[in-house]
Amino acid sequence: MPLDERSIYLRKLVVRGLAGGGRGHLGPAMSLIEILRVLYDDVLRFKPQNPAWKERDRCILSKGHGCLGLYAILADKNYFPLETLDTFCKRDSILGGHPEAGKIPGVEASTGSLGHGMSIGIGMALAARLEKRDSRVFVIVGDGEINEGSVWEAALSAGKHCLDNFTVLVDYNKIQASGPTKEIQDLEPLLDKWRSFGFATTEVGGHDASALRGTLASLPLVARKPNAVICHTTKGKGIPFAENNPDWHHKAKIGPNEVANMVIALDNYHA
Amino acid sequence: MRKVCLDAVYMLARRDPRVIFIGSDLGPGVLEGMKKEFPERYFMEGISEANVIGMAAGLAMDGFIPYVNTIATFITRRGFEQVALDICLHRLPVRLIGNGGGVVYAPLGPTHLAVDDFALMRVLPNMTVMAVSDADEMRRLMERSLDWPDPIYIRLAKGGDEVISKEDNGFAIGKAITMRSASTANPVLFVTTGVMTTNTLAAADALAAKGIDSTVLHFHTIKPLDIAALLAHVAGAKAIVTVEEHSRVGGFGSAIVEALTDNLTAFPPVKRLGLPDAFSKHYGTQNDLFEVNGLMPNQIAEATERLLNQL
Numbered sequence: 299m300p301l302d303e304r305s306i307y308l309r310k311l312v313v314r315g316l317a318g319g320g321r322g323h324l325g326p327a328m329s330l331i332e333i334l335r336v337l338y339d340d341v342l343r344f345k346p347q348n349p350a351w352k353e354r355d356r357c358i359l360s361k362g363h364g365c366l367g368l369y370a371i372l373a374d375k376n377y378f379p380l381e382t383l384d385t386f387c388k389r390d391s392i393l394g395g396h397p398e399a400g401k402i403p404g405v406e407a408s409t410g411s412l413g414h415g416m417s418i419g420i421g422m423a424l425a426a427r428l429e430k431r432d433s434r435v436f437v438i439v440g441d442g443e444i445n446e447g448s449v450w451e452a453a454l455s456a457g458k459h460c461l462d463n464f465t466v467l468v469d470y471n472k473i474q475a476s477g478p479t480k481e482i483q484d485l486e487p488l489l490d491k492w493r494s495f496g497f498a499t500t501e502v503g504g505h506d507a508s509a510l511r512g513t514l515a516s517l518p519l520v521a522r523k524p525n526a527v528i529c530h531t532t533k534g535k536g537i538p539f540a541e542n543n544p545d546w547h548h549k550a551k552i553g554p555n556e557v558a559n560m561v562i563a564l565d566n567y568h569a
Numbered sequence: 570m571r572k573v574c575l576d577a578v579y580m581l582a583r584r585d586p587r588v589i590f591i592g593s594d595l596g597p598g599v600l601e602g603m604k605k606e607f608p609e610r611y612f613m614e615g616i617s618e619a620n621v622i623g624m625a626a627g628l629a630m631d632g633f634i635p636y637v638n639t640i641a642t643f644i645t646r647r648g649f650e651q652v653a654l655d656i657c658l659h660r661l662p663v664r665l666i667g668n669g670g671g672v673v674y675a676p677l678g679p680t681h682l683a684v685d686d687f688a689l690m691r692v693l694p695n696m697t698v699m700a701v702s703d704a705d706e707m708r709r710l711m712e713r714s715l716d717w718p719d720p721i722y723i724r725l726a727k728g729g730d731e732v733i734s735k736e737d738n739g740f741a742i743g744k745a746i747t748m749r750s751a752s753t754a755n756p757v758l759f760v761t762t763g764v765m766t767t768n769t770l771a772a773a774d775a776l777a778a779k780g781i782d783s784t785v786l787h788f789h790t791i792k793p794l795d796i797a798a799l800l801a802h803v804a805g806a807k808a809i810v811t812v813e814e815h816s817r818v819g820g821f822g823s824a825i826v827e828a829l830t831d832n833l834t835a836f837p838p839v840k841r842l843g844l845p846d847a848f849s850k851h852y853g854t855q856n857d858l859f860e861v862n863g864l865m866p867n868q869i870a871e872a873t874e875r876l877l878n879q880l
Contacts, residue, residue: 406630410654417627417655418627420623427609428610428633448651
């Protein structure tokens, strides 16, 4: 799947953050870009000048280690200046290696430890129902993350409460920290798992902005059922030497040469 | 105490639309009235502590005040990370109500004994930790819980516990209460929490009969600890005895000693009474386990006398 100008631009913001901190979870951020882009460009209702706007839609990055992707889109949407990306992981920065609510405008929940976002999102979806708001809740989980049992406790609960204002998006890049999910903890049949927990399900190419737009425009997939959207993605998408490479799940000591190589790779990215 | 506590949730729900009740498979009949009157704010969820606590956090992020109830050891241990991150890191007004604090569930064995709940909860930043002495004091706590800005862990006792608290003593979260004042200048200072205040008052009576004068300072709030009250009473005390239905590791007695060492360069000898650093080997009743572990009134009195004899 080729990447258009906007997708390349947002990835360059990720690299900018990575360069600022000299470290970060590159692969997990790059696989998220189109999911975040379509959510923030086309789906979510929000006001960057008033992040606490009650009627907004909520988006929780439950795989908090993908935060450089979230920071890129939030900076792009003017929640904070682009220059803030240069402070990533520095002592007094608002942008840490995992996102913190309260510190970073636009971040709904502090995440980083895996398997927390769905339950929090269910609480928010129930709150919207109680207050008769039409706010929707989107929770992005990683494929490694859904090894956690708490994810499936939450899935049972979302099904029980018939939360059709709740959507889980699985960033299914098929590589976790140690290697392929197929080897570490096989998730298949993944769609069937969500369906059997009471979700309406669909799958989509997670780097195909147009297809994502179409899928997310059709929510809820089924009335009175929570939605699970399996997004087939590529870990490290856009940086060929990092693609599908577990070594780039997280890297420290990233120097100027590597950063320059990433920018060149993005400029030349066609495949 | 549990009934008073849960009935209070219902009363608070009547008064304030932000109040929500979440139970984790608590058995039939719990808060039937609330379930009927406010079905949309009554949640009886599955056996899924991690999810329930995260869900409460999400509701609190949008302005609700969830009261979450299940067995104390599960609410503190099973969902510990959710309590730490989802609730405490976000500093949300979620109330965790733990059934059967301490050794209430003696016959059910070590899987059901909450003897490390104070330690687990008080180590968490932003958390308030409460263990009241009786049902009347629970009523006062619940009344004040509504507007407390921080998360609260509320330990429940067995139920039917002797009522020793008094309306006249007042009640404020974070303020210790003097339950017995010494009549002499150099008394023993008992510092106590939960239902151990009851046993300690009885011990103090027994000691008084032997001419040993004491003060009993009751901490219904273990965190934030009322250090000012502690220090005010320490001055002049000949010995300090802490009493808790909890492991001696990391609990209330530990908090007291931390406060003493952090604030004073010298203080009277301290004896910490509580449970050993071991899983319980016994069943029986709560009182059986008190007896095994030296927490009955006569045993508290004897331990105090032994301490005084060493001085």
